[in-house]
Amino acid sequence: xxxxxxxxxxxxxxxxxxxxxxxxxxxxxxxxxxxxxxxxxxxxxxxxxxxxxxxxxxxxxxxxxxxxxxxxxxxxxxxxxxxxxxxxxxxxxxxxxxxxxxxxxxxxxxxxxxxxxxxxxxxxxxxxxxxxxxxxxxxxxxxxxxxxxxxxxxxxxxxxxxxxxxxxxxxxxxxxxxx
Amino acid sequence: xxxxxxxxxxxxxxxxxxxxxxxxxxxxxxxxxxxxxxxxxxxxxxxxxxxxxxxxxxxxxxxxxxxxxxxxxxxxxxxxxxxxxxxxxxxxxxxxxxxxxxxxxxxxxxxxxxxxxxxxxxxxxxxxxxxxxxxxxxxxxxxxxxxxxxxxxxxxxxxxxxxxxxxxxxxxxxxxxxxxxxxxxxxxxxxxxxxxxxxxxxxxxxxxxxxxxxxxxxxxxxxxxxxxxxxxxxxxxxxxxxxxxxxxxxxxxxxxxxxxxxxxxxxxxxxxxxxxxxxxxxxxxxxxxxxxxxxxxxxxxxxxxxxxxxxxxxxxxxxxxxxxxxxxxxxxxxxxxxxxxxxxxxxxxxxxxxxxxxxxxxxxxxxxxxxxxxxxxxxxxxxxxxxxxxxxxxxxxxxxxxxxxxxxxxxxxxxxxxxxxxxxxxxxxxxxxxxxxxxxxxxxxxxxxxxxxxxxxxxxxxxxxxxxxxxxxxxxxxxxxxxxxxxxxxxxxxxxxxxxxxxxxx
Numbered sequence: 001x002x003x004x005x006x007x008x009x010x011x012x013x014x015x016x017x018x019x020x021x022x023x024x025x026x027x028x029x030x031x032x033x034x035x036x037x038x039x040x041x042x043x044x045x046x047x048x049x050x051x052x053x054x055x056x057x058x059x060x061x062x063x064x065x066x067x068x069x070x071x072x073x074x075x076x077x078x079x080x081x082x083x084x085x086x087x088x089x090x091x092x093x094x095x096x097x098x099x100x101x102x103x104x105x106x107x108x109x110x111x112x113x114x115x116x117x118x119x120x121x122x123x124x125x126x127x128x129x130x131x132x133x134x135x136x137x138x139x140x141x142x143x144x145x146x147x148x149x150x151x152x153x154x155x156x157x158x159x160x161x162x163x164x165x166x167x168x169x170x171x172x173x174x175x176x177x178x179x
Numbered sequence: 180x181x182x183x184x185x186x187x188x189x190x191x192x193x194x195x196x197x198x199x200x201x202x203x204x205x206x207x208x209x210x211x212x213x214x215x216x217x218x219x220x221x222x223x224x225x226x227x228x229x230x231x232x233x234x235x236x237x238x239x240x241x242x243x244x245x246x247x248x249x250x251x252x253x254x255x256x257x258x259x260x261x262x263x264x265x266x267x268x269x270x271x272x273x274x275x276x277x278x279x280x281x282x283x284x285x286x287x288x289x290x291x292x293x294x295x296x297x298x299x300x301x302x303x304x305x306x307x308x309x310x311x312x313x314x315x316x317x318x319x320x321x322x323x324x325x326x327x328x329x330x331x332x333x334x335x336x337x338x339x340x341x342x343x344x345x346x347x348x349x350x351x352x353x354x355x356x357x358x359x360x361x362x363x364x365x366x367x368x369x370x371x372x373x374x375x376x377x378x379x380x381x382x383x384x385x386x387x388x389x390x391x392x393x394x395x396x397x398x399x400x401x402x403x404x405x406x407x408x409x410x411x412x413x414x415x416x417x418x419x420x421x422x423x424x425x426x427x428x429x430x431x432x433x434x435x436x437x438x439x440x441x442x443x444x445x446x447x448x449x450x451x452x453x454x455x456x457x458x459x460x461x462x463x464x465x466x467x468x469x470x471x472x473x474x475x476x477x478x479x480x481x482x483x484x485x486x487x488x489x490x491x492x493x494x495x496x497x498x499x500x501x502x503x504x505x506x507x508x509x510x511x512x513x514x515x516x517x518x519x520x521x522x523x524x525x526x527x528x529x530x531x532x533x534x535x536x537x538x539x540x541x542x543x544x545x546x547x548x549x550x551x552x553x554x555x556x557x558x559x560x561x562x563x564x565x566x567x568x569x570x571x572x573x574x575x576x577x578x579x580x581x582x583x584x585x586x587x588x589x590x591x592x593x594x595x596x597x598x599x600x601x602x603x604x605x606x607x608x609x610x611x612x613x614x615x616x617x618x619x620x621x622x623x624x625x626x627x628x629x630x631x632x633x634x635x636x637x638x639x640x641x642x643x644x645x646x647x648x649x650x651x652x653x654x655x656x657x658x659x660x661x662x663x664x665x666x667x668x669x670x671x672x673x674x675x676x677x678x679x680x681x682x683x684x685x
Contacts, residue, residue, distance in 0.1 A: 039560065041551035079554045081665060085591035164560045 211464030260328020293525025300345020377419030396433025425623030546681025572600030595663030
């Protein structure tokens with residue numbers, strides 16, 4: 001390999017690494033909540049244990065990536081017995097699937113602070129691609145990522161047909177990080 | 180010509196009516212075969228210990244048994260209320276078969292006949308044997324009677340062998356008498372048979388084996404708690420006297436795990452029968468089979484080498500001539516398939532009485548919201564107010580793979596006391612989700628009837644070991660926690676009142 005080419009590759013690699021380091025957002029806090037209708041009443045729930053790896057530059061979102069995991073065993077809906085049931089194999093089967101995974105495939109800017117990402121979402125052993133809108137707000141030298149989207153729980157093997165429990169679940173995620 | 184027209188006008192409708200009757204009469208009713216072994220194997224769940232092999236009474240032996248004869252029967256009265264010369268007047272009557280099943284045509288005919296089967300005593304003793312049924316006994320035991328002194332749990336029966344006093348009909352356990360003296364057939368029964376029996380065996384020093392040794396409860400595969408192993412015959416009597424209204428000792432559960440009696444209203448929609456879902460209910464034949472088993476045939480289930488009925492070691496010993504009986508079983512008789520079909524039709528036809536509770540619309544609306552918020556609606560969704568599923572009795576019960584395919588399971592235990600489901604012959608490893616319909620007229624909640632009201636179910640104090648159960652409390656415990664089903668316990672007073680009102684309105 002000619003020396004000049006090697007040097008170029010090294011420079012590009014270094015540049016790429018430094019660019020990635022520059023765009024790295026360090027997670028400070030996270031909130032994951034969801035809402036599902038049960039017998040016409042909204043049931044609120046939450047999960048914790050989120051880990052995330054975020055590379056994001058508002059000016060070049062297409063260069064970024066967002067991935068994360070969530071611990072379904074932390075699910076809380078306000079009723080302990082229900083939480084226990086949701087961890088069973090009928091729902092999240094946390095014993096066999098201890099992580100919910102999300103990985104961006106592409107990110108793009110829409111307008112202003114609004115963006116859109118194509119993500120693969122894996123719950124249990126089911127992986128599906130979802131498109132979700134998100135906003136990024138800069139406040140006090142921090143990025144705040146907000147997204148709200150819906151999934152069909154049955155697409156991911158979460159419970160069966162039910163006459164009282166809605167299929168659609170609204171999920172809200174807020175991530176706060178420092179550039 | 181005019182005369183011909185008149186004749187036609189009269190004859191034609193008559194002829195049409197006759198043809199219609201002929202068509203209706205010739206329409207053969209397809210009565211299911213009660214003791215169909217394939218059906219029995221489908222409908223009867225397995226004990227939680229899957230190593231136990233269960234064999235049922237063979238078809239030919241079952242159908243070889245003599246049938247109950249449905250004689251006309253008459254009200255039974257508490258001694259002081261019995262009309263003068265009543266028994267003599269009954270004894271002078273000729274025995275009369277109450278129903279000719281071959282002549283039943285319409286649905287109403289079958290329902291009417293079924294009511295007679297429902298009230299047909301299966302256990303008869305001569306009417307001239309001593310009767311303890313007087314006011315003093317009523318007061319001592321707390322038995323209910325109707326305002327005119329009728330004792331609705333038994334009947335007089337005039338038979339070819341003479342006048343008999345009969346008890347242990349379906350009505351004995353599934354009849355309720357309200358405080359106003361109203362009779363509710365099909366309601367959660369309040370006949371305190373066990374308490375009555377306890378007083379009698381105590382008064383006359385009748386020897387009965389202590390559970391769990393007795394055939395009523397013993398299950399050879401169960402490792403009983405030390406507490407029960409220490410029980411004596413005296414304990415047995417005290418245990419019987421401790422059974423409150425709405426709760427019964429059943430074969431397979433015994434006094435160590437008496438069972439809250441179900442309401443029969445709306446049972447047609449219920450997919451599993453017994454608190455433990457022991458028997459599936461997928462068609463009318465299943466209800467017929469349930470009645471056949473529970474009138475004593477389940478005492479002949481063979482669990483590996485063990486047959487609960489005393490003195491029997493093999494099914495071949497069961498003959499029409501061989502006498503057998505037990506506290507819940509009867510002298511080697513079976514129902515006819517027609518009797519059971521009529522009975523099931525009657526049970527399906529039962530309508531609940533009007534709910535006397537009146538609550539404001541606002542309170543009920545609030546209660547309905549709390550019902551949903553507290554998660555009650557998940558297992559008790561309208562319109563049946565049950566999801567018709569089985570719950571594992573304990574989180575420790577590992578659901579067998581075949582059950583996941585064959586049963587409708589809601590895979591969460593509400594962690595009520597698992598004994599009945601795990602350590603008795605009625606056990607399956609599961610409890611069914613009961614319907615809340617008619618909760619307003621019940622006085623026994625949870626499978627052992629430890630709680631006497633909806634309010635008690637929602638009382639957090641019941642989780643404490645210092646709690647005194649308001650319903651069934653074992654005689655050898657001063658206090659006990661009534662654990663599990665922790666829903667709605669932390670509500671404030673107003674919300675709890677609204678939830679109670681909503682549940683009592685169902």
